[in-house]
Amino acid sequence: MKKIRLLRGGIFTITTAALFALLVGCQPQQSNRLTAVPFTDVTIDDEFWAPRLETNRKVTVTYDFEKCEQTGRIDNFAKVAGTMEGEFEGIYFNDSDLYKVIEGAAYSLKIHPDPELEEYVDGVIEKIAAAQWEDGYLYTFYSLPKRQPEKRWTDVRKMHELYCAGHFFEAAVAYYQATGKREILDVAFRLADCIDLVFGPGKKYDVPGHEEIEIGLVKLYGVTGDRKYLALAKFFLDERGRAENREIYGEYCQDHKPVIEQDAAVGHAVRAGYLYSGMADVAALTSETGYVEALDRIWQDVVSTKLYITGGVGARPGGESFGEDYELPNKSAYCETCAAIANAMWNHRMFLLGGDAKYIDVLERVIYNGFLSGISLSGNKFFYPNPLASDGKYERSPWFGCACCPTNIVRFLPSLPGYAYTQRGDSVYVNLFIAGSAAIRIGQNTVGLQQQTRYPWDGDVRITVDPGRSGKFTMCVRIPGWAQNSPVPSDLYRYLDRNTEEVSLKVNGNPVALNIVKGYTRIRRTWKKGDVIELNLPMPVRRVAAHENVRDNAGRTAVQRGPVVYCFEGADNPQGVANLILPTDAELRNEYHGDLLGGVVTITGRGQILQDGKKSVEDIDVVAIPYYAWAHRGKNEMAVWMPESAETEN
Template sequence: MSIPPRLLLVFVSLFATAGFAADDYPIHPVPFFQVTVRDDFWAPRIRRNHEVTIPIALKQCYDTGRVDNFLKAAHVMPGEFGTEFPFDDTDIYKILEGASYSLQTFPDPKLEAEVDKLIEIIRAAQEPDGYLYTSRTINPHKLHKWISAKRWEADPKLSHELYNCGHLYEAAAAHFQATGKRTLLDIALKNADLLCHDFGPGRAAYYPGHQIVEMGLVKLYRVTGKREYLDLAKYFLDIRHGGETYNQAHLPVTEQKEAVGHSVRATYMFAGMADVAALTGDRAYLKATDAIWDDIVWRKLYLTGGIGAVGGHEGFGGAYELPNAKAYNETCASIGMVYWNAREFYLHGQARYFDVLERTLYNGVLSGVSLSGDRFFYPNPLAADGKIVRQAWFGCACCPSNICRFIPSIPGYVYATTPERVYANLYVGSEATLRFGSHAVRLTQRTAYPWSGDVEIVVDPAGQEPAGEFELALRIPGWARDEAIPSDLYAFANPAVGHAVVTVNGKPVTPTMEHGYAVLRRSWQAGDRVQLALPMEIRLVKAHASIADDVGRFALHRGPLVYCVEGVDLGGSALAAQLPPLETLRAERRDALLDGITVITAEDGPFTAIPYFAWANRAPSEMAVWLEPAATSR
């Protein structure tokens, strides 16, 4: 599609504002507004998020008093703070972020007017010096139990004042990027300037109790080029020590080597550390995040890409502590894994980060929202007794509002570029306009992924000049390279039969393999067709012997999808289901089931497995991912 000059300039401001340090990510994502999704898998989900999820989330914010809190803070409505948590402000910010992304895809005057109205309500609630935190502003003499009488003082514990700021900044950058309007951005900048005034060497030294302000400040730095925002993000990370493992404040961040504590806080912090590492050149941050990534992927990652095994602190357990029925796997933590792994890729250019991202996206994230788009999971276990159902909303509603903002941003993960290379990271039917180096290229991607492994990318010039010579790097997913994940935590139990095949204009080619990418360098002509065939085989997965719940069990895997069984397909019982012999298993397309899915069935028995993301969309029933093999299975 053609990009309006206004939006193109906004994008440039996000990545190349004058006054930047020379350091930045060596690889840049192609932003969401330059990729139009047109497939049968993601396009309906993005539309459903626009038509169903965002409207019901907005309604919940009105019905539960979240909007009223801003009206009370603006003194246009009487009453006390009306919701349970002081971070409830962020649900509105996250929905505004998602609505902003969505408006770029689906112009919608009614939604845009609603967004404008909410921004005006937020502006009215902001205090004259930029402070914005309705729980205190409504009645500073009757404070929530988590809040100190002094601003910011209780943030390292539970006040969430800085957390609220971070989500405001994320929403403001998205709104400005998508619409070109400064209304929410000006509110955010006024607030960020207050932080720069209050915090820093010789001033307040309270680290954020729930991280995200670091990522938000970096986004404001990208928009404005104001170095103080980046410096403050680094300051918040550097003062983080002398606290608890729960919020990763037990050690200086550059000395941390293991994933501990609350998993959402952790992934948001790791993403912020990656941003600071990229923009300041501080390699100590990079060394730390790399070590923590290894700790998770080798010892603390679920097969679904979920993280956070322990419900008590919503976070990480010890090495190999990965129970199935008690798995917490918060939806927000999976979204955080996507944010962080994308940044690790932009730093390192290795496919393993998008391998983990893809696993989390198709399994851990998508499980968090129903196929109808109006019900949600907070935890995402890998076994269930039939009593677990998705909820319409939660008192702590971080997961539904996070889904709202994340789903419409997915087009921004499909491609990335350097001056002479395009990375195809996700296989999604789409049209994209890319500008990188001296090149302007239009890519049309056609695929039925994740059900089919056949992908075609057509290359055309996007301007008057030919596309020219550059590299196209196709990610060959780990599962297509006989690697379940990039560690020994899980492995395929049956050998691969096929392998990835690349052709150009119908002729087989032998690309250069580099860090999990098949790299094609050529002088591209209009209409060149690159075809990738990935082997969509049914694979059995076995877990590391130290994962107690999975000993003697196997999981089913096909393409990027983890499969599970539900009692509704097996006469009521899934927890006692046995895995039929591998040679009897078949992939079968069922267009009428669960919005159209490919199931795995057995030739000689009543066995049906469905993609994990699709469970709990019918009658409540048992569910299991890891199955004991039948006596003759091998």
């Protein structure tokens, strides 16, 4: 096989921004393009995320590989290659789980070289390569007990051949960028070329039932500059919702109308998030304004009517799908962990397209709440759905038959540092407040940034600016919506009180007036080594109410402090949670506990509990913990939204 020429570039991350970095080699860099600082140029050194990243590296990566071994996900490839006998094991799309773990391992290896892990992954890749058909096809379900060429591509709506391929492309690019080894990438090229021979204008008109391949194809384009991969991604997007040449698959697959005509989030929430991410990827490279306009409409629909306060999406267990407008139940909320990840990916891409902090506000809400609840502190137990209330019968699982969530977490966590900073021209954007450092190129100058903060428990942020040489550029520091009396960028949620403590900013000890544009305060000056930005974000305990159309939250409020949403759990409230009341005038206090649940701020105050068959109330002390931290102390009742009075129905 003729080797495909690869472009030189930076590390390829899960985000669109890293794609932009890779494309520097094949087209002129545009000074007005927002480019994320790759996670390889960001070091996290805080008390919150750093331990989680280490747990992911030391525990979850290995744990997920072991589970892939135990459940036959790796053996399936050996059986196809003929080095092992046996039938196919598991669910037809299980290949994708192994690919995601390889991607997560690649990110880990890039930051923390580990010869033993690399040798292990090399062995897994050898098995995958040996299972590839001569023409490039790769999908173990249709390859066992014997190869079944007559079934290939006959049901891309359900069988996930293209979905698995997309995850393989992402894994291949990540592993090549981490190690410089081409074997997995060459397998990916053969598979992509096989798909390109089948699908496209004048060939087979069809689209995957589960979107993902669009993201993977764009990453292959980023590492090669071969426009056929970008064109194929665009074909899969543009063919959705068009019935001229095929059967369309309806709202569940976001295939009910052409993507540029869509205006609401419908169907399977994970598929939707991957579709919107793929649209944003292609829009960034093709100036496809129709995609951007549709994405704007869909995003507004989500944040105005379908977003949980935790950042989760997907109200219905049936179909793992979005519900109707304002359909946001609590106990039956699905809020799949994969959907939270897809929502974060999509919002970051939306930010890169538009530069508005409202997208980072949503991303931050996701990562501190609806995503983080999906994994235990130990790194080896997981939530699939993330409900906002529990009767005490729900807990994290060590694995699932459909293991998409554990294997998605393992690749998403190590990519998080790549969301912290962005650069455009001579402007640097500070998106997330995480202690650590970053190195950012502005022209011929390298600017070092050092963040000191205890965020999300404390709103004081100190940023030391260390340019290689003094120079004039703009520091854009995000002022979160939650600090501006706006919990979300819509009227879906609102604070009951109005915080009068103002955000303040200083440079070298001197107060600076806030100049907020699209959620960022901009400071343009000649920066020299050792300059310091001090940001103070007051973090009072806030009570949150939902839009009146959210019937499940009528007469209820939630508690939030900074970006963190809280819940009440039976472990801290032994009288039970089901009959607790939190009056609107309850005085709430916060206190940090370093020895509790990995270190958390708890919220305490006086509430009430219904007694005598709900005929009377008694005053009691109540305790709330961060939502992400629940279910670490056995099965317990839990609730995020608390009744304001005894009249509220449970």
